[in-house]
Amino acid sequence: MTMRQVFADTVQDVMRTDPRVAVVLAEISRDAFAPSDRVINVGIREQAMVGVGSGLALSGLRPVLHTYAPFLVERPFEQIKLDFGHQDVGGVLVSVGASYDDPALGRTHQAPGDVALLDTLPGWVVHVPGHRDEVGPIVRAALARRDRTYIRLSLRENAGPHPVVEGFTEVRSGRRGVVLAVGPVLTAVLEATAGMDLRVLYATTIRPFDARGLRAGLGDTGDVLLVEPYLEGTSSHLVAEALVDLPHRLRALGVRREAELRAYGTAEDHDSAHELDVVGIATAARGHFRL
Numbered sequence: 001m002t003m004r005q006v007f008a009d010t011v012q013d014v015m016r017t018d019p020r021v022a023v024v025l026a027e028i029s030r031d032a033f034a035p036s037d038r039v040i041n042v043g044i045r046e047q048a049m050v051g052v053g054s055g056l057a058l059s060g061l062r063p064v065l066h067t068y069a070p071f072l073v074e075r076p077f078e079q080i081k082l083d084f085g086h087q088d089v090g091g092v093l094v095s096v097g098a099s100y101d102d103p104a105l106g107r108t109h110q111a112p113g114d115v116a117l118l119d120t121l122p123g124w125v126v127h128v129p130g131h132r133d134e135v136g137p138i139v140r141a142a143l144a145r146r147d148r149t150y151i152r153l154s155l156r157e158n159a160g161p162h163p164v165v166e167g168f169t170e171v172r173s174g175r176r177g178v179v180l181a182v183g184p185v186l187t188a189v190l191e192a193t194a195g196m197d198l199r200v201l202y203a204t205t206i207r208p209f210d211a212r213g214l215r216a217g218l219g220d221t222g223d224v225l226l227v228e229p230y231l232e233g234t235s236s237h238l239v240a241e242a243l244v245d246l247p248h249r250l251r252a253l254g255v256r257r258e259a260e261l262r263a264y265g266t267a268e269d270h271d272s273a274h275e276l277d278v279v280g281i282a283t284a285a286r287g288h289f290r291l
Contacts, residue, residue, distance in 0.1 A: 003153040004096050006135040008032035011064055014143050020062040021143055024053045028067040028096070050076040054083035057091050062143055069095035069111035069152065077117060085121050090146040094139075098154035098184075099230050099255050100270045107262075112255035115206070116234045118150055125149045126207035128183030128229065133161035134204055150207075154229070156267065158187040167210030168201035170217060175199070177223035177289040180214070180239070182206050185227050185276065192281035196291055198225075209235060211242035222248030225288050227281060231255050232274075251288040253281060 008029065015021045015038060022038040026049045033039045038061075042048045046067060053063035065072065072095045073080070084091055099112040118124045125147055127138045135153065141164075142149040162169055168180070172190065176197040181189040186202050193200065201217050203210065206228075214224075222243060228234055232254030239250055256274050263269070271277040275284060285291065 001132055002155060003129060003132050003135050003157065004029065005032065006132050007066075007094055007139055007151070007153060010136045010139040011143070014140060018062070018143065020060065021064065022056050022061045023064045023066065024049050024056070026067045026071060028071070046071045047076040047079050050079035051083055053091050054079070054087060054089055057084070057089035058087065062146070063091045064094060064143070065091060066094045066096075068097040068109055069114045070097070070109060073114040073117055073150070074111055080118075081121055084148055085123070090148050092139075092142045092149045092151065094151045094153060096153045096155075098152060098156065100267055101155040103264045103267055103270060106264065107260075112231045114152065114230060115150075115228075116231045119207075119234065123148055124207055125205070127151045127205050129153065129164075129204050130158040130183040130186050130202070131161035132157060134164050137164040138204065152183070152230075154184050156184040156229070158184055162186075162202055162204075164204055166205045166208075168203050168213035168217060170199060171202050172198070172200040175220050176291065177221050177225065178214070178217050178219070179225045179227060179285065180235075182228045182235075185229050185281075188271075188276065188278050188281055189227050192278045193285050196285060196289070198285065198289065206235060209238040209242070211238070214239065214242050215246075218243075218246070218248075222246050223289055224248060224250045225285055226250065226252040226254075227276070228252070228254040229276070232257055249288070251284060253284055 025041045053065045056063040100110045174197045179200045233252040236252045
């Protein structure tokens with residue numbers, strides 16, 4: 001059972017009782033949804049998918065748009081900006097593929113910049129579940145709302161789930177600094193920092209950013225290590241804003257900006273190249289916190 005299957009099953013379960021929910025696809029995952037007059041497949045036309053979804057929202061429905069992350073966020077970004085944002089209507093965008101879940105498919109199926117791109121638009125809620133068991137509650141809550149929500153699904157997941165809450169949850173206590181782990185990087189973070197006197201905070205909801213939770217978790221130091229499974233530094237500006245009146249040091253780990261990886265390899269190879277594996281995170285933690 002993958003995050004994608006949990007998402008599809010949850011949406012179809014909600015559709016049985018909520019007539020507002022409709023799904024718009026662009027071929028991807030079409031076999032995961034049973035035929036219905038509220039499941040629309042527009043073919044390989046992602047811009048049209050967003051326009052159709054916006055039209056459904058304008059008619060009072062709660063549209064769910066789904067495909068690979070680069071085809072959902074990057075390719076039809078203008079339509080997202082105008083059809084949903086400028087018209088101020090709600091919808092649920094659900095992606096798969098994450099930053100590099102399927103390296104063999106090449107750069108066309110990779111989207112490490114998706115959350116950073118959505119950050120240029122106001123009013124988006126962003127969820128990054130770290131385990132399949134966190135997907136159902138996130139999807140159900142999103143379908144019940146009327147806002148603009150992005151849910152970033154992945155084939156990568158943590159060893160186990162955590163309760164789905166808004167903002168940060170403390171999963172390990174410590175006094176020498178704070179590590180912020182977003183979504184499916186948590187298990188690697190916990191392994192990398194084992195034995196270090198560091199507090200680890202975990203988030204599946206990263207927008208809105210939990211500034212209060214970060215400040216409450218700082219403890220005796222202002223040192224922060226931010227570990228995100230997408231473009232490095234995506235949330236750095238929000239950490240800085242949260243701590244603007246406090247002395248602090250920040251290092252951000254994520255998909256590195258300075259080099260375009262053109263080798264296919266495995267997802268684990270990409271983790272290593274971006275210092276998002278256990279060794280890379282441990283090295284960064286020891287250096288940043290002077291351990």
